[in-house]
Amino acid sequence: MKTILKFAFILFLVNLIAASILAATYGFTKTRIQKQQDAIKEEALKQVMPETVGDRIEPVKKGGIVKYWKVFKGQGASVAGYIFASKKYGYSSVIETMVGMKKDGTITGVRVLSQNETPGLGAKIVEIVSDKTLISSLKEAFSKEKHAKVAISPHFTEQFRDKDIRGIELSKNNIHAITGATISSRAVLNSIKSMGIELLNNKDE
Structure with missing residues (x-):
């Protein structure tokens, strides 16, 4: 015992x-x-928000949680734009994005914050396509001239820039869906569009 x-x-x-x-x-x-x-x-x-549009942001909270951000230019009191986060379930994961938008609804930038979509398919929403060749890369590496580093965005999210958030759609003349990953593409677009329109309709609340 x-x-x-x-x-x-x-x-x-x-x-x-x-x-x-x-x-x-x-x-x-x-x-x-x-x-x-x-x-x-x-x-x-x-x-997601260029300084030419606004360089000062203020969070708008509800119940202690940030719902979105108002964007201002300099010390101006007028709102120049908004930044908001959106998320929606894609093919195999929740895709979360950060979106910048002018006060008239024009998208200034989209950044994917998190995703766990299928590699080679849905995960291409964050894929950066480069047109550099091996030779051009080697020339740049050994060149004595200093080249300024330019921020490169994924091709898929870059398509949203300068488009009216109320009119974005998956089509040949608007936002091209990723081949073999229509579900992931549509999830990103729908989450951005619904949140953006909701914000524009209720921005004074």
């Missing part, structure tokens, strides 16, 4: 220690992940 109790106590201690280690690891990892996500969002806020 004593032996059984001894083993039970040892097993309890082992489980307790293991649970404590897992809890500590989860807490540490969760904090790091949250910091990374916050950094990505901060960078996205800068990328």
